[in-house]
Amino acid sequence: MKSDEIEAVVRELDRAMVQFKRFGGQVRCSQAIRPSEFTLLNTIIQYAHSDSKGIKVSDLSAQLQITPAGVTHTINSLEEGGYIERLADPTDGRVVLVRATEKGKEIIEHMRMEHFEFLKGLTNFLGEHDSKELIRILSSALGYLKEKR
Template identity: 30%
Template structure:
């Protein structure tokens, strides 16, 4: 591989790696990003299905395993942001629903979340923001279509 290209590749990798860490700060004190993702998903699902979402449904749509969803729901349930109810039609399943408190947190968090990104948009300016969006999208599409499944896909498969 040519030298300049190797260096560019390395810098890009580093940039991606740092970037991944951005999602770790909590947008709202007392609530984790992963928990917020559950709440947002739940809200979305409940707009078309009032009965709530099954663990497996959340797991599938969020692309995480069900034990992961279970844990997150545990935390949210303890704080009264969601509720668990056995599905009467299939008692193996549980239906997770948002409580009023959960709704309130979503409202609050959405604003904080949005504020963070919108301040970035202001900081970068319109032109750079559009560039960034375009480049991310382009990269996403390329990597998705070329999923050689090395860096991007599995390869983390435990042996």
């Protein structure tokens, strides 16, 4: 490809990626919680499988690669909504752990099911061949992005 052709393709790829992010690049969030809250709450729930006591804010911060202040802000919002609770660490009273409530677990499960149904609709729209091709291309792009990190 010529330089001007490459630039045109790059511009079109950029437009497509912006649109994809806007319309379908993340889990659909209900009016109940925001995308950032979903990510944090989902992480807390996944962590709970290995440790039912809860997770430290510093561990959440490290896993999500965001500042402890950013985690605390989101935790405050989720706690106000009744989606998580704070607990004292039984082994160290100075440490605060966070854990999902039943309400938090229910909203995440509901949102996962909605997202799965959304992806089923996309798969039906694209068909089997194009869906597999999209998976192949996205996986390849992800490999490139991981390499460039």
